[in-house]
Amino acid sequence: MPIIPLRPLLEATDKYQFAQGAFNVNAVSQIKAAIEVHEMLRSPVILQGADLANGFMGGRTDFLNSTIEDKRIGAKNIGAAVHKYGAYSPVPIVLHLDHGKDFDSVKAAIDGGYTSVMIDGSSLPFDENVELTREVVKYAHERGVTVEGELGVLAGVEDHVFSDASTYTNPMKAIEFFRKTEADCLAISYGTMHGAVKGKNVKLRKEIVIAIKECLRHEKIFGVLVSHGSSTVPKYIVDQINALGGEITNADGISVNEIKQAIACGIGKINVDTDLRLAVTRNLREYFYHHPDKKNSPSVGKIYELLEEKKSAFDPRVFLTPIMDTVMKGIETDDDIRTLGESIEQGVKEVVGTLIVEFGSVGKASLVEQLTTDDMIRKYRK
Numbered sequence: 452m453p454i455i456p457l458r459p460l461l462e463a464t465d466k467y468q469f470a471q472g473a474f475n476v477n478a479v480s481q482i483k484a485a486i487e488v489h490e491m492l493r494s495p496v497i498l499q500g501a502d503l504a505n506g507f508m509g510g511r512t513d514f515l516n517s518t519i520e521d522k523r524i525g526a527k528n529i530g531a532a533v534h535k536y537g538a539y540s541p542v543p544i545v546l547h548l549d550h551g552k553d554f555d556s557v558k559a560a561i562d563g564g565y566t567s568v569m570i571d572g573s574s575l576p577f578d579e580n581v582e583l584t585r586e587v588v589k590y591a592h593e594r595g596v597t598v599e600g601e602l603g604v605l606a607g608v609e610d611h612v613f614s615d616a617s618t619y620t621n622p623m624k625a626i627e628f629f630r631k632t633e634a635d636c637l638a639i640s641y642g643t644m645h646g647a648v649k650g651k652n653v654k655l656r657k658e659i660v661i662a663i664k665e666c667l668r669h670e671k672i673f674g675v676l677v678s679h680g681s682s683t684v685p686k687y688i689v690d691q692i693n694a695l696g697g698e699i700t701n702a703d704g705i706s707v708n709e710i711k712q713a714i715a716c717g718i719g720k721i722n723v724d725t726d727l728r729l730a731v732t733r734n735l736r737e738y739f740y741h742h743p744d745k746k747n748s749p750s751v752g753k754i755y756e757l758l759e760e761k762k763s764a765f766d767p768r769v770f771l772t773p774i775m776d777t778v779m780k781g782i783e784t785d786d787d788i789r790t791l792g793e794s795i796e797q798g799v800k801e802v803v804g805t806l807i808v809e810f811g812s813v814g815k816a817s818l819v820e821q822l823t824t825d826d827m828i829r830k831y832r833k
Contacts, residue, residue, distance in 0.1 A: 457567035457597035464719035473497035475724035479781035484796035526563025595824030603640025622662035643680035664717035682725035695736035730798035
């Protein structure tokens with residue numbers, strides 16, 4: 452199947468009332484693993500490269516300082532890996548830009564092979580957010596590429612996205628936003644948070660989801676709602692990291708039951724990043740626990756040093772900088788790198804497979820219309 456735009460998958464979630472997990476990736480091994488587990492469960496796929504993930508995959512180890520050129524290189528590396536492992540996949544695959552910072556970042560992603568992009572203007576005044584999103588929609592739709600906007604502010608930290616407090620999405624403003632921008636989907640603020648520290652027993656404001664969906668139906672506007680900051684932060688994985696020498700504290704996620712109730716109210720796309728970071732970090736620590744001789748390996752030993760140095764960190768990008776050729780291109784120069792990569796893949800499959808089942812997309816691949824970007828160009832023109 453071809454790598455498809457997000458829009459046909461959004462239409463399937465809306466019609467058949469399920470939600471699709473959208474999983475952030477930062478290395479070729481993660482891309483490979485995520486595609487394989489979706490294929491096993493016959494689920495559609497949304498792989499997400501965050502704006503700064505493109506920078507990291509472009510070789511910028513201090514990815515918070517990524518340049519637009521870093522992002523161009525990284526987007527092409529991510530796009531190449533998705534096409535390598537997904538070009539002949541039996542399930543539809545979407546490559547989506549998460550939290551595009553500006554218009555140039557969006558263009559870099561599309562040039563690199565992304566079939567869907569998010570432009571995050573949520574920190575701007577409403578009219579400026581609309582104008583920026585509308586500009587991106589015009590550019591992307593002319594190329595058959597799907598667009599996600601954001602309205603409302605999520606608390607927490609994720610790459611360059613940071614806020615101390617949340618501002619809930621106003622349902623009436625959401626309708627106005629869809630009407631004025633013609634975006635395909637919208638990330639809303641209804642109680643989720645970015646990062647691993649969300650607070651215990653989070654209760655989502657599901658009435659916001661219901662109100663927006665009811666108004667969209669009444670106004671006959673197509674639009675799918677997206678839940679950002681939706682990682683579940685599995686306690687068992689955090690406990691295992693700490694038992695292996697990590698020092699992660701105050702880590703709490705959104706309960707799966709809360710997310711499933713939100714799906715029933717109209718959430719169609721669910722972003723997950725932190726859960727994958729935790730699982731990969733746990734597996735890196737397990738690798739050196741079970742293979743102590745690898746702590747002095749010429750190729751991967753420095754990863755162990757970083758794990759020991761940064762005990763409270765759980766973003767794998769912090770630890771994987773010694774093997775950037777492997778991260779960026781999938782190059783495996785020896786058995787140590789190969790077996791470490793297999794550990795990373797297993798962590799990704801554990802988290803992604805669990806959430807595919809919980810979110811209800813198992814077996815839904817055949818429900819998604821197989822449209823290319825060229826097909827979507829014609830559809831948008833109509």
